[in-house]
Amino acid sequence: MKVNICDICDKIIGHKQGVTLKASDHTLTRIIDNHVISNMKRKYKVHICDDCIEAIEEYCKAAKAESNTKEVQTKIKGYTKQIKD
Numbered sequence: 001m002k003v004n005i006c007d008i009c010d011k012i013i014g015h016k017q018g019v020t021l022k023a024s025d026h027t028l029t030r031i032i033d034n035h036v037i038s039n040m041k042r043k044y045k046v047h048i049c050d051d052c053i054e055a056i057e058e059y060c061k062a063a064k065a066e067s068n069t070k071e072v073q074t075k076i077k078g079y080t081k082q083i084k085d
Contacts, residue, residue, distance in 0.1 A: 006049040018049040 002015040024043045048056075 004047040006052055007046050008048060008052040011049050011051070013047065013049045018047060019053065021046045021048070 004013050004015065004018070004020070005011070006013055006018065022043070023046050024041055
């Protein structure tokens, strides 16, 4: 049985639990044998357990609700300024 470790909470998860994402990024600069190699692309896999996925979804929903209320509040302030003027 293949075992993975969640990259967020370091919990041991099974092969079929959670999700595995393929990710890549660019490193800035590396020096190999006195030659400068820049913008090297690194490829790796990210393992995320089901508990962390649920926590991320809850966080995103809360952040979206908060940003929506801020937008509504700024619109209301703008309308009241227009009415006063």
